[in-house]
Amino acid sequence: MHFGFKMAASMRQYLLCFAHEHVEFRLAELRAITSIFGIKAELNDPEYDQSNPFLLLRLPSDSCADKIMARTMLGRFMIEVWGQGNSWTDLRQSLKLYPEDKKAPYNVNADMSFCFRMRTLGKKLGMVEKLAIIEDLAEFLDFKGKVDLKNPEQVFHIYADYGLTPNKIPEQPYKVYFGRLIAEGQRQLEQLYSVKKRHFIGNTSMDATLSLLMANQAQLRPGLVTFDPFVGTGSLLVGSAHFGSYVMGGDININIIHGRGKTSRKGAAQYRGKDENIRANLRQYGLEHLYLDVLVSDFSCQVWREQPVFDAIITDPPYGIRESTRKIGSTKEPTVNEDQAAQHIPSKTNYHLSDIFTDLLNFSARFLRLHGRLVYWLPVCRPEYTEDQVPRHPCLSLVANSEQPLSTTIGRRLITMEKTRHIEDLMDDAAEAEIRDSFYQEHNAIREKVFGKHVREQKMKLMNKSEPR
Numbered sequence: 001m002h003f004g005f006k007m008a009a010s011m012r013q014y015l016l017c018f019a020h021e022h023v024e025f026r027l028a029e030l031r032a033i034t035s036i037f038g039i040k041a042e043l044n045d046p047e048y049d050q051s052n053p054f055l056l057l058r059l060p061s062d063s064c065a066d067k068i069m070a071r072t073m074l075g076r077f078m079i080e081v082w083g084q085g086n087s088w089t090d091l092r093q094s095l096k097l098y099p100e101d102k103k104a105p106y107n108v109n110a111d112m113s114f115c116f117r118m119r120t121l122g123k124k125l126g127m128v129e130k131l132a133i134i135e136d137l138a139e140f141l142d143f144k145g146k147v148d149l150k151n152p153e154q155v156f157h158i159y160a161d162y163g164l165t166p167n168k169i170p171e172q173p174y175k176v177y178f179g180r181l182i183a184e185g186q187r188q189l190e191q192l193y194s195v196k197k198r199h200f201i202g203n204t205s206m207d208a209t210l211s212l213l214m215a216n217q218a219q220l221r222p223g224l225v226t227f228d229p230f231v232g233t234g235s236l237l238v239g240s241a242h243f244g245s246y247v248m249g250g251d252i253n254i255n256i257i258h259g260r261g262k263t264s265r266k267g268a269a270q271y272r273g274k275d276e277n278i279r280a281n282l283r284q285y286g287l288e289h290l291y292l293d294v295l296v297s298d299f300s301c302q303v304w305r306e307q308p309v310f311d312a313i314i315t316d317p318p319y320g321i322r323e324s325t326r327k328i329g330s331t332k333e334p335t336v337n338e339d340q341a342a343q344h345i346p347s348k349t350n351y352h353l354s355d356i357f358t359d360l361l362n363f364s365a366r367f368l369r370l371h372g373r374l375v376y377w378l379p380v381c382r383p384e385y386t387e388d389q390v391p392r393h394p395c396l397s398l399v400a401n402s403e404q405p406l407s408t409t410i411g412r413r414l415i416t417m418e419k420t421r422h423i424e425d426l427m428d429d430a431a432e433a434e435i436r437d438s439f440y441q442e443h444n445a446i447r448e449k450v451f452g453k454h455v456r457e458q459k460m461k462l463m464n465k466s467e468p469r
């Protein structure tokens, strides 16, 4: 853990301004990134509430702030704080206390160009109002450089926080901040890797922000090897390769692995075109050199040698809602002769969610290297969720568990685990993953929660009856 709360004298004060999405993932992503670089970050408020988009923290240097911003998908801006307060008057008082020697490199030099940018939260201010605040502060700070709105050498940000209660917008902000912009986060990657413009997609493709966020949770960096056992159209491999990891995947669906079959792209030809596959996606982004391979494989039947080979396992397992949860198997005795086995397409049976998740943890405990990470989505029924539904394994420690609500009842949780022990080091080396709650044992528990009412209504309609209330 790299977050501390004691203030070391050598640390500087920064403000991280988050984007307004994936609120529950903010601290988890920051923790993952600071730990990649071994950055010691100190939160001002140990009780920081993640719904607040402004996070005050202390860092050793600007270069640490730069490293965080070069990876974050959720952080928009990082400023070095020069002043803050509960009113504009407070801000001026606080700016007076900011040491002259720290200010000197940025405002004393008359040749240095600069500009101010103002952002508000919870209230829209008109241009005139904003300009009045900016001019007032500029005069107060007595900056000597030239104002340059297009290519300034230094950018200063002013934030005014009016709170997030729409019906109670105050006249004056609750909190104001002023500081020097250090860097912007990686929000532009959402556009660069947008699935709308991607060569090969399907109805299960994960959006770019979440794929990159998962790669941050897995702490990917150049030279590592990432595996997605339910690879689908490979969107998680794109996010992983962006951070320099080699990537590979497996999927039971032969069509998806070979880029065959019907396309799910709206308005496109009915069947996938030539070269519409995962490798071509990586090529599209100049990442093909990081593509190792993808295999047609059923995750319930392991084909790997008993060696920890992966640095990270990142995946979005099937929930049985948009795609089936199937594995190879049959209740009947096999009737295929050995000489016909190569051409034989085996029959499939249900792959229960509880088995998918316990297989995933057992696999990760075996095939991750020590301190490698498993990052995956766990679907949940929000009103019924308890921590006992989160799968556990004695070799894997839970690092983060953040919810993405999808509706009032359905959500999914991004689970991050780290391998902290080898199986052979356990007293009981036959130890297996477990899920304490029985929720996932009912095969289509999640599907039933999503479609149950709808399906019942349809049946009622067919029977010419209305749904009982």
Ligand SMILES: C[S@@+](CC[C@H](N)C(=O)[O-])C[C@H]1O[C@@H](n2cnc3c(N)ncnc32)[C@H](O)[C@@H]1O
Binding pocket: 202, 204, 205, 206, 229, 230, 231, 232, 233, 234, 235, 236, 250, 251, 252, 253, 256, 297, 298, 299, 300, 315, 316, 317, 318, 319, 323, 324, 325, 326, 327, 328, 351
């Ligand atoms: C939620 S999707 C993954 C989507 C993927 N992240 C993407 O970018 O498209 C789950 C995938 O698991 C695959 N799958 C289902 N059962 C499987 C099994 N027994 N073994 C391996 N893959 C399986 C499905 O074919 C599907 O592509």
